Amino acid sequence: MEWHNSLAFAQDQDINDEFAAFREEFLFPQNNGKDVIYLCGNSLGLQPKAVVEEITKQLSSWQQLGVEGWFNGSDPWLQYHRKLAAPIANIVGAKDSEVTVMSSLTVNLHLLLVSFYKPAKKKYKILMEGGAFPSDQYAIESQVRFHGFDPEDAIIEVFPPEGEYTLRTEDIVAAIEANADDLALVLFSGINYYTGQFFDIETITQAAHERGIPAGFDLAHAVGNVNLKLHDWNVDFACWCSYKYMNSGPGGISGIFVHEQHHRDSTLNRFAGWWGYKLNERFKMTQGFVPEAGAEGWQVSTSPILLMASLHASLQLFERAGSVAKLRQKADRLTAYLEYLINGINKDLGTEQYKIITPAQQSARGSQLSIICKSNGKKIFDKLLDQGVIGDWREPDVIRLAPVPLYNTFTDVYHAAEIMKEAASATA
Ligand SMILES: Cc1ncc(COP(=O)(O)O)c(C=O)c1O
Ligand SMILES: Nc1ccccc1C(=O)C[C@H](N)C(=O)O
Structure with a gap:
C-alpha cells in the first residue's frame, strides 16, 4: 500500500471505508x-449509543416484573447470558458451549487457575511472558503461593533478547522445551498490554501440548481486536475483559473460554457456586453440585444483568460488522497508516524521538502501537490530551495509541500524527 501524508489522502480513505x-x-x-x-x-472502548436502550429495557423488566424478571418477560434473566454466547463465540473462534460471560477478568483468571493449574510435587512451574500485566503477575504469584510454592522458583518468565522489546516465538517454544519436565502450565497473554505484541497462540499451545502441558491465555487486549480461533488452536482455557475493544463499559463483564475437551473432565477442580449448577434444576436447591454442561458450569454468582445488557448492545455492532477478520482488514490499514505517519515524523524532524516497539509484522500485532518517546514523553502525552487526542501513557516512556476500526477514521489518525509532530517540535 502506498501511503501519503496528507489530509486529502486520509479523507479519501474514509470515503471508501465500508x-x-x-x-x-x-x-x-x-x-x-x-x-x-x-x-x-x-x-476503555467508547460507549455505543444503544447501551442506554439495552439497559433501559432491563430496568423496565425490573420495574414491571420484579423478581419474576428472572423467569418471565421477553428476555428472562436466567437465560440472558445465552444470548451473548453465539456472538462471543464468533469473536473468539469457539463453539457456543465453550464460552460464557461472568464476573471480572482477574477473578476469572483465578477461577480458571483453580481448574487448570494442578501442580504436582515435581511438576509445578508456570511459564509466562516477562512483563505481563501486573494483575496477572499478582494472580499467578498468589496462586503459586496458595499451592505452597515459592514464586521466585515456580514462575519462569520469558524475556525478549537483550535490547529488543518483543518475544520471539522460537524462544518461547525453546523455553517450554527446556522446562517441560517442571511445567504444570503455560500461561500467556494474547497481546501484551505494553508492547502490543500478538503472540502466536497456536504455536505456543501446540508446543505445550506436545509435552503434556495445558496452555491458557489472558485475551484482554486480543478479544474483539485480532482474529482468534480458540477451538481450532486447542487452547485449554482463556479469559478476557470486555471493556476494551468490546466496548461494554468500565468494569464490564468478563468472558471465559473452556475447550470442550474439558467439559466432562471430573478431575478438574472448580470453585463452585449455584450459578454454575445445571440451569433447569438450579431452583430445586438440592445438595451436591452438578455443573451445567460447558463453560457455563464455571459460573459462580447471579448474573449482573445490567452489565450483560451493556455488552449485548456492543455485540450487536460486531454482528452487524460481520467478523473480526473483516474488521481487521480496515484495522491493519489504519494501524499501518499511523505507523507510517509516526515514522515520518522522525524523518521530517531529523530525530529519533519516536520509536515504535510494537512488531512491524501485521500478524504479530493488533490495533495498538506502543511508541517510546526518547525525551519529554509525559509532556508530549499531556500536549496530546490538551489538543483532544486521547491515548494512554505507560511508565516510564511509552505512549500507546490504538486506532479502532469500528469508530476511528484515517482522518483521526492523520490529525493525531500531526499533533504528535507539533508536540515533538514544541518539546524538543
Ligand atoms: C492483560 C490484562 N489482565 C488483567 C487486566 C485487569 O483486569 P480486571 O481489573 O478487569 O480484573 C487488564 C486490564 O486492566 C489487562 O490488560
Ligand atoms: N481496567 C482499568 C481501569 C482503570 C484504568 C485502566 C484500566 C485498564 O484496563 C488498563 C489496561 N488493562 C492496560 O493495558 O493498561
Missing part, C-alpha cells in the same frame, strides 16, 4: 466542543 457508518453508533467525549480523537480503545 465501516464508516459504525462511527455514528458511538458517543465521543468532548474537548472544546468537539469530538476528541479517541485512540484508547485498548484501555
Whole structure:
C-alpha cells in the first residue's frame, strides 16, 4: 500500500471505508466542543449509543416484573447470558458451549487457575511472558503461593533478547522445551498490554501440548481486536475483559473460554457456586453440585444483568460488522497508516524521538502501537490530551495509541500524527 501524508489522502480513505457508518453508533467525549480523537480503545472502548436502550429495557423488566424478571418477560434473566454466547463465540473462534460471560477478568483468571493449574510435587512451574500485566503477575504469584510454592522458583518468565522489546516465538517454544519436565502450565497473554505484541497462540499451545502441558491465555487486549480461533488452536482455557475493544463499559463483564475437551473432565477442580449448577434444576436447591454442561458450569454468582445488557448492545455492532477478520482488514490499514505517519515524523524532524516497539509484522500485532518517546514523553502525552487526542501513557516512556476500526477514521489518525509532530517540535 502506498501511503501519503496528507489530509486529502486520509479523507479519501474514509470515503471508501465500508465501516464508516459504525462511527455514528458511538458517543465521543468532548474537548472544546468537539469530538476528541479517541485512540484508547485498548484501555476503555467508547460507549455505543444503544447501551442506554439495552439497559433501559432491563430496568423496565425490573420495574414491571420484579423478581419474576428472572423467569418471565421477553428476555428472562436466567437465560440472558445465552444470548451473548453465539456472538462471543464468533469473536473468539469457539463453539457456543465453550464460552460464557461472568464476573471480572482477574477473578476469572483465578477461577480458571483453580481448574487448570494442578501442580504436582515435581511438576509445578508456570511459564509466562516477562512483563505481563501486573494483575496477572499478582494472580499467578498468589496462586503459586496458595499451592505452597515459592514464586521466585515456580514462575519462569520469558524475556525478549537483550535490547529488543518483543518475544520471539522460537524462544518461547525453546523455553517450554527446556522446562517441560517442571511445567504444570503455560500461561500467556494474547497481546501484551505494553508492547502490543500478538503472540502466536497456536504455536505456543501446540508446543505445550506436545509435552503434556495445558496452555491458557489472558485475551484482554486480543478479544474483539485480532482474529482468534480458540477451538481450532486447542487452547485449554482463556479469559478476557470486555471493556476494551468490546466496548461494554468500565468494569464490564468478563468472558471465559473452556475447550470442550474439558467439559466432562471430573478431575478438574472448580470453585463452585449455584450459578454454575445445571440451569433447569438450579431452583430445586438440592445438595451436591452438578455443573451445567460447558463453560457455563464455571459460573459462580447471579448474573449482573445490567452489565450483560451493556455488552449485548456492543455485540450487536460486531454482528452487524460481520467478523473480526473483516474488521481487521480496515484495522491493519489504519494501524499501518499511523505507523507510517509516526515514522515520518522522525524523518521530517531529523530525530529519533519516536520509536515504535510494537512488531512491524501485521500478524504479530493488533490495533495498538506502543511508541517510546526518547525525551519529554509525559509532556508530549499531556500536549496530546490538551489538543483532544486521547491515548494512554505507560511508565516510564511509552505512549500507546490504538486506532479502532469500528469508530476511528484515517482522518483521526492523520490529525493525531500531526499533533504528535507539533508536540515533538514544541518539546524538543
Ligand atoms: C492483560 C490484562 N489482565 C488483567 C487486566 C485487569 O483486569 P480486571 O481489573 O478487569 O480484573 C487488564 C486490564 O486492566 C489487562 O490488560
Ligand atoms: N481496567 C482499568 C481501569 C482503570 C484504568 C485502566 C484500566 C485498564 O484496563 C488498563 C489496561 N488493562 C492496560 O493495558 O493498561
